[in-house]
Amino acid sequence: MAGVNMIYGSGMLELGQTFSMEQLVIDNDIIAMERRAMEGIPVNDETLAVDVIKEIGVGRDFIGHPTTMANIELASDPTVFNRDMLGDWRAQGSKACADVAHEIVVDVLKNHVVPPIDPAIDAKIKAIVDEADQEFLKSKE
Numbered sequence: 001m002a003g004v005n006m007i008y009g010s011g012m013l014e015l016g017q018t019f020s021m022e023q024l025v026i027d028n029d030i031i032a033m034e035r036r037a038m039e040g041i042p043v044n045d046e047t048l049a050v051d052v053i054k055e056i057g058v059g060r061d062f063i064g065h066p067t068t069m070a071n072i073e074l075a076s077d078p079t080v081f082n083r084d085m086l087g088d089w090r091a092q093g094s095k096a097c098a099d100v101a102h103e104i105v106v107d108v109l110k111n112h113v114v115p116p117i118d119p120a121i122d123a124k125i126k127a128i129v130d131e132a133d134q135e136f137l138k139s140k141e
Helices: 021-039 050-056 066-074 086-091 097-111 119-140
Strands: none
Touching (some): 021 097
């Protein structure tokens, strides 16, 4: 929230002695939520739901109102954390976020295809490495 642009330790457990792909997926979700919050949340009559609050009344439950549910993802749109109402979450099997993260890991390992590097970019990378290798070899002479 203070303007950091790098978060260290994603996927790490036990002070970095252990790495978990599931924890990486969970951390990625948290980082996405933080970034979304840093973008700001629109504040207007619709997002404040002033009319809905007037309709329902002070002290009454408006959390399950369709307007609230329609705007719930404004702050973030997580893939691992289920924000459904408790009864709906239970009806869906009460899946823990670690289990959802594991399913994502399995899917990525099975289905993700890494696009090839653009040949022009690959050539530039190789040129940089070759130049560094040559400088290193010269320093050894």
